[in-house]
Amino acid sequence: MSKTAAAIENNANNNDGNNHQPHYLMWFRRDLRVHDNTALAAICERANTDNAKLSAVFFLTPEQWQTHDMSLTQLDHIARTLPILAQKLQALNITLTVQICPSFTDCIAALSALCESNNISCVMANHEYEGNEIARDEQLTKQLAKTDIEFIRWHDQCILPPQTITTNDNSMYQVFTPFYKKWRHTLEVGDIQIHTAPAITNNEQINLISSEFSANTIQAIEALCKETVHDYQQYLQTHECYQYIDTDKQISQARTAYPAGEAEACHRLTQFISDDINHYDVSRDVPSLHATSHLSAYLTIGALSPRLCYLQATKALGELHRNDGDNFDSGDNNDINRWISELAWRDFYRHVLDYKPELIRHQAYKHETDKKINWSYDEDAFAAWREGKTGVPLVDAAMRCLNATGFMHNRLRMVTAMFLTKDLLIDWRWGERYFMQQLIDGDFASNNGGWQWSASTGTDSAPYFRIMNPFSQAKTHDSDGIFLKTWLPELEPIPASILHSEDKMRKALSKNGAFADIDYPIPMVEHKLARQLAIAEFKKE
Template identity: 45%
Template sequence: MRALMWFRSDLRVADNTALAAACDAADEVVGVFVVAPQQWRSHDWGAMRVDFTVRSVEALRHSLAKLNIPLIVLRVDRFADAPAAVSRFAKAAGCGGVWWNDEPEVNEIARDSAVEAALSAIDVKAHRFIDQTILDVSTIRTASDQWYTVFTPFRRRWLEHWRDSGAVIAKPPARRAAVSLDDSALCGLPLVEPGALLDIVAEFEGTTRSDLWKAGEGEARQRLSRFIDERVGDYDNRRDFMAVNGTSVLSPYLAVGAISARQCFEAARETNRGKADGGKKGIDTWISELIWREFYRHVLMGFPHVCRGRAFRREVDEAVEWRYDEGDFRRWQSGESGYPIVDAAMRQLAQTGWMHNRARMIVAMFLSKHLLIDWRWGERHFMRHLVDGDFASNNGGWQWSASTGTDAAPYFRIFNPFSQSAKFDSDGAYIRRFVPELAKAPAAALHDPDKLADADLDYPALVVDHPAGRARALAAFKQASRHDAR
């Protein structure tokens, strides 16, 4: 039998659950990837995310070629067009089954159900697998069979499940029998020629940084190895300092699936004497971050309304009188808020397509609290510029900062950006790197609004004073909380 492996956010050969199963079932395997530019645009993908994705597809094509697995790329406008394209291709390529790894978002679930129905109509079986997470998080429930809404008990139960079942790394596929596809049978299908795939990037707004983000699972594994060898042991002490190379920076590779969460987890556990908890603090802390990723996917599955632009805590979100001030929003976007740490972070995003996690929390809380601007505006801006744009993590992070999500920061917890920079960028190295007009400013001025104002620099005034912004947010959320309590 010939199998069709449909790649999506799992652009790798190693530890790919569906690919391993397809190779077990068939001597010949054909790969397919479906680009959907209009759908990607509606999901707020920008050029940075698209560029990294299609370069990752090209890297995958080369890896698969070594196994005699051809990779064909189809183009459709939207997910709604995928059922016809995938089923037509499966039939034309003579495939008896289609293998894929599920994705947890609402639109993707609907697409996959429609594809499965289209395949059934032509007597082709769909084989679906759980692969995005270390464990099947849909099976992790409370004692009363409810979905978790708080991370700490979820983490506790997650660890119990892992101790019971473990995390199984899929075996690497062996070289397959050579595949010969009939070009005449493929005629009329929406094929994208290999040399034309990168041209799709030009259809999206924004810059790209292929110099910073080398694509492919080989690069992902090298980054993981360096992190495990050099930095994971001290992760708990260094992860919050924005000028320090203290994090894994694997998020782009996890987002496209060039590396699996299982590979990351097992590499960390191996260097932690086999432990997922109770080992070295730095390694335990990084493993907990991987479990946060699992938690946000668990939330998507249990509370799918968060995929539709609605907050987890809808009553609070709808009661907050969000501001929709485009001028203030533009100053936040462009890194001209007058708060050095906020501006450095926003410029890092614009210049590199990535932002340090501590910085993400600072700027998200600044927008949603100090400026009281609807968090969805910020969520969308991030997705349009991030190379690691991942709906579950991005949505979960924004709702945490905005105090509208599950297990979110309490509304009265409002970061003081100057205190944050004094604590996590005390010498101003991060700020000076991305805000050159502050390169010669004394460090004390970077963390003190009065000294900053007295320094006579060519730098914007504060878009809002910290005390005034904090007071406005507290009043708005206090009123919303009263509404929620009714």
Template identity: 90%
Template structure:
């Protein structure tokens, strides 16, 4: 990697005395990996070229994360990843310091002080695209410039960075399909590089001079992270959104399902490419199967590179090319549906980040389609919302999905659409409430994708579902959980009821109300009649 690619150079270092070794700083955020970390590779290369020392830092910001509704499982995933990252950085002769800074404002003051106390002349990090993060970085840039310290940021979260995929008049695409076609074409004619961070050749593993609430050994980092998770959990247990959740069980389930570290993430990618990607287009919609990549939690905290995911998928396409010879066309989405479908999911991830960059007001709870959102008489029925959150709506697929989320911190993508559309269309509850609840629970919750998904379901977002296309949660269950395996896993009280009844709202109402065989089952009748709710929702969206 050349040190001029996207970097702003200064002559700040020219004032450093010859006998004083330069000192640089890598600031990790949600990019907790060594392999293909753009900023890390760049600053390692530059440190070696300039014979500079290199340190690394990560700030735990629990108060800021509370404001952002970060889930307990996601914080725990970050906490479990940091000691592993520290070990990997040690192999590059770099020491990671983890420090508690309650808010982003504290980060600005703390990082400025770190630079002054440790004679740091250059800081590098990877871009973040949310509003508070952008404001923090802009303020820090101004503050560091006053002391001639470089602050260089690199695009790393997306496969292709925001503003790189635009229409012919340089505007943002409003619809995903043409965005995806140009995104795919751009990648096919581009040289996508994997960045390798070299070890620091002349580094004395310098320890940053920092505060008492910091750690720079693996053992101390683990202890500090564990305390942060414990304190965060104590805070959440007093929070209304967590009253019905066993947080100990949720953390335990998430730790089992998502072991920490980039090695685990890379192993999952390899396993998915080898065993499951060729059945992805069909099996991805069956929640009882574990046929998806299971990489979203790792992508969210940056434990794996999205470029690596894309390149591995295209490598699998290339192998099909060799097998199929002249009959292969990688650009034809009708062929190789499974691999192309997964690549399109990576493109959706980029798309929603590009949309956020284009419309930063989304971070302030604004709808993409403001006029549509404004005319809807959204409901704020607390009892109905609580029933949805707790998985007590009387709609089996919705309730099973919500109880799975509350127990594991994860929900299958198909079920995210079903539950979101049930909340916003059947119950006409403001999508912002559901968006926030998902962020509070999901181990893979990130603002851009979560907001995009919720506004898609609520028909207020870019390229969203047409308002009249409303998922029937009973027919969705019949299609995607035909034998009721998923439903009965999470709603064991419904095991005696045949799936043919579970998949019919009329039969469910009759069975629970009148049928002696199931009269004693402790499960509510549906809180809303889907057919009527659908008509009311359509009327609401059609009104002038």
């Protein structure tokens, strides 16, 4: 008998006297919050109705996350959030058990054993839409059904669930704009429900410790999570793409920038709505301003409800309406509506993933376009891109910011992705994977959608002939070079007017140039020529 099975059997013996009372289980995944958690509210209500006990569990799956390229900063964010979640659940009379299960296969075995040994008759969780997660849940459903245990899942990640926004013939929208119009109309005529989880009225202390690799007190959960982060960090440091990254500094930066917990997430949402949303349409494109919401890291792990974000934004629109009276038109407020459209993009990419699950297997949405491109697999060129040594200031500054902090401004994600896939013609899959390895807010649907948009292989993607010029992008969105010089301090002596011109940069850094002594590379490709080559590649039959 394994240690896990033995521990569970001993625990079952301790609970034999309570078998007459139903026992339910909430399985947390990417929904690490109490407020407006669909599955949690549903199972709390049912437990109270049925006079049932209720426990909660979260599985740390480091080996699975390694195969999914989860970033160190995101794992650390999850680890910092779990003790806070455990504390908030205590207020509902629910004990959270955190257990290490290296893979999803281990999760199935562990959860099945927990249910059997603790007389659990119902498990609830929120849907996840990626391939391995779907396969895990389908297998678990079959496993639990053998012993008549219910496994109920709820849609929670999206504001409107997949397959609810379709064309008149019930097919998935191929373009965002008509999707957004119907999405917005559906919300405006409907009623979004915020789910409140009630405290469990008859829930005695329950011990779900199932192995030596689990914890159910706040202090023990903190220790287990810290150990998992440490081991994950040690694993990553053996990989080539982390040799040039100071992971200690990266984690420290992320912890400062993103304090954990749903209270912090809700505070940031309120602050953004109050201070920045009315300037969002313009300031969101200026990377030095920090004027975006910075909520994506919280949305990704479920520490914040997307429905709450939408309702707060529409409330702000309503307040403007009351202030402006008959002269107000909600369609005229580009700032708030622009941010709401970003929430819609998040839904859209999850709907696309549900519609085309093969995307998780490295397939392009536009397969024929992707197949005809002679993608480059130049490892030296890719290394220069990922390390911020291309000689293109905006690309390099963005990549060095990502490597140092685990975050990159949204416009810079487009610029760097388009540079890799168009100027260097490197396979978008390489860039997609690298972003997942570094981003604190990396999630497959949005990351894949963004990369395929930039590579012109995705749904509603950028036309192949519209290729961002990274020098003109810097001139438009970082005119004084503040962002550039923050992350490329060696360029401090060079005027922004030179940094924003490829020709001037090449001349200034050349052997006899005015800044020849500065340790910064000359641009590795000529953008105008690279653009012509990329267009020719996409036009070929």
